[in-house]
Amino acid sequence: MLELKSGDLCVPSGDHFSDYRRAGVGRSNSGAKSRFTANRRASQWRARTFIDGLRAQLQAAAKLADDGFPDNEYLRIENGEPVLKRLQRKPEPDGLLQLEQQLMPNAWRDVEIVDALSDTEHWLNWTR
Secondary structure, eight states, X not given: OHHHHTTOOOOTTXXXXXXXXXXXXXXXXXXXXXXXXXXXXXXXXXXXXXXXXXXXXXXXHHHHHHHHTTTOTTEEEETTEEEEOOOOOOOOOTTHHHHHHHHSGGGOOOOOHHHHHHHHHHHHOTTO
């Protein structure tokens, strides 16, 4: 009980199994150890390549932002902090009000679920 309270692992009848500390890498497993070391080095190389690629992408994006700053009408620097200007709202497209009225829930009619599934399958072929 005290071992479980301290966060230790308790395996009932665990003393019947071999000690994991004695199962270290010996001469017979040296090939496995060298393969493990080679795989570890390869994964470190892949990680380094991945990080270098991300760093290059970040630097390219930063250069693009820096080069476009003078012409950017929405970004300005105030007290050393970047401030974005609010975008102007685009005008509503023609026919938006009619579309919204058609999509209102009170304009919908009740449809059986089987009919809805059948219709949408016919239109979209989603079961394929």
